[in-house]
Amino acid sequence: MQYPEKTVIKDSIFHVCVIGLGEIGGGIFLELSKKFGSDQVYGVDINDAVIKRATLQGLNAGKEIPKAHNYIVSVYTAKQIIDVCQKIPLDTRPLISIEATSEPDEIQKIDQAISNSGNYDLVYFPHRFNPDDPDHQYFNLDRVIAGVTDQATKRAISFYSQFMSKDLIHEFPLPIVSLTKTMENTYRFIEIAIAEDIKIACDKRGIDFNLLREAMNTKWNINVLEARDGIYKKCLPKDSAIIHRFFPDLKILTAAIETDTEYKKYAKGVLRINPWYIISPLIIFSVFVIFMISNRIMSHFYVDPIYQRVEDLHSNIQQINKESSSGGEREERLNREVVDYIEEVRELKEAKNNKIIFPGTMLGGMN
Template identity: 25%
Template sequence: MLKTEKKVAEKLIEKLNNKTAVIGVVGLGYVGLPLAVEKAKAGYNVIGFDIQKSKVDEVNQGINYIGDVVDEELKELVVNKNIRATTDYSLIKEVDTVAICVPTPLDIYKQPNTSYVESSAAEISSYLHEGMLVVLESTTYPGTTEELLKPILEERGMKCGEDFFLAYSPERVDPGNKQFKTKNTPKVVGGVTENCTRVAASLYSNVLESDVHEVSSPSVAEMEKILENTFRNINIGLANEMAILCNKMGIDVWEVIDAAATKPYGFMPFYPGPGLGGHCIPIDPWYLTWKAREYNYHTKLIETAGEINNEMPQYVLSRIMEILNKEGKALNGSKILVLGVAYKKDIDDYRESPVLPILEKLEVAGANWTVVDPHIKEYRYRNNMETPMEKVTLEMLRNADLVLIATDHSNFDYEEIIVNSKVIFDTRNTVRSTNLNKNYYKL
């Protein structure tokens, strides 16, 4: 270990421990803003960076736009000048550490789009100074930190591990989770060098209440995050396939899963649904599928699970048609009341929501639909911004030929929905009863 590296590392660790370090966060979305808030709450001076002026303005006014951030906490932090936001990336020269929390979407060919990460790294490189820690938190393929970020950051002559520190620490945000938030979710950290890991671990240890788990390299940390979400993707795919088969066999898949879940070992319950949504599970496994091609390996299980999950919106449409046929109605011209457009329960996030392709398929089939979601102010549909209805009314329920429970928000009045609907198709097993005296169907 170089003496200079150790000296620079110890100096930064001291600043982190005594809370004199200035912390930067690039990207103030679902990951970045909660992280910036936690760092400010821990006693650091935090600067948030974002290219969207609207977000920057809202943060500086103490206006919260992320469900997992407490409104009053953000306002207090802004008033006390613990946190501020800017579009001016030259202020990176003032920070001691910077976390990159920008999107890593897939393109139309399901290949990683790393342009946001690359542009962020280029901006940071312009203002990189000795002793700075850079941490990538965006989910990506194994090798990104060392193969993509490190060369960009070293372009101006500074050496990773000697002049600055670089690590990967995957975000583990679960929107809407009432038990685990950014503050208390264990953190995985992998640095390019031993001291890179040590410095990054020191930062998170001073911010979070959770354990910090150190791994041997950024690639291990990157692969770990992919494994987490691939595990969920595959098991949800299995649950969805079981749901399709159980329906054909006249078996209640939800009862089957509940029964299997009584086993105290060797089984973890996963549940079917109308498809996958969110910023991680539908996307992350494809990063690995793409990277695997470099090693001449075909990820058969991952791709099969992806195909099953991607076909669920079409399966939902098929079931709707089947149910309406039983009621003597055609889908064309029918009125469908869709409850929920968020990708999961009790959140204001509709990214990759499976409800969106369901709406498109209903429209193509000639159905007329109305969306109700008390958590979503507006959503993008076919390149237009749509505003869902905020509340379910008796008139909506009684006029609908079929009510589709697409997202099981807690503040829907399910008793009222059951009593006043002609036909219900529940994709979330919201009404846990087998003795309903009406036309109630489950996925």
């Protein structure tokens, strides 16, 4: 599908180019377009639907990386980071800021991969983002930064200070910053796994975990997290896996991963019982009961009277044969008895058809 981009990027040099317009990069792209103006900011993504949505909002977006003075890279995997950085034009000696999750030694690998292509300043500025908390998103919360060189760090702080408080930017050595984001989420992963393990133990002893958690959290320095249905989504499992590869001897993390795996199975079996497992048998049982009751009602109000009337007819015919002396009298009485029988059966059928009696839900009417 083809649709026009707002700006022809061939001869343009943008102030900022955001590469990767997912949940994090897309938000950064919108924020910076508001700050600097949409004509100064360009967004790059491989997803046609994402690009179309941006262009319909009057923003600059496309698949090709244009020239820019500052690049913010917010793609998903470490391999994507290197691939993207190798495609960035270095004509303007740009600032390249990596805001994506990376392996602990990834920034050095990126620097080695592009070092012979031109001049640039490379920094790592890992994002911190809480999707349900607007007070802690993008540029209004404390973050850590590190550059490959001191010059890169200073340039990045100067750039980001244009749209966030300088006091929120904390400089640390690159090896530390490279571990910070993934270790933060790993720590969170471990905390949740502890809560999951406690909940399983509480359930086995019939103890209300939520009430215990509430009581424990009344202490000023205790914050037991919720144990929901396991640790899903993207960041925590992905970042914990990165740290697990980097620190394979981190025993508490190994235990936490095993605990979460066990808890997910437990939660599926106990906490997330499909309600249809309960409802379906009840529905089937109810239908069966209705079936039996309706047939009994039909038998009582419709079938039984017919059977009884047939028996009465048979008995009356025998009685007429015994009592009647002449053939004409006997024939007249027999005819009258048959007419009465036919009339009574007809009245029963009309009552059934008019729902005066209940002929049975499952079997339907009898005509």
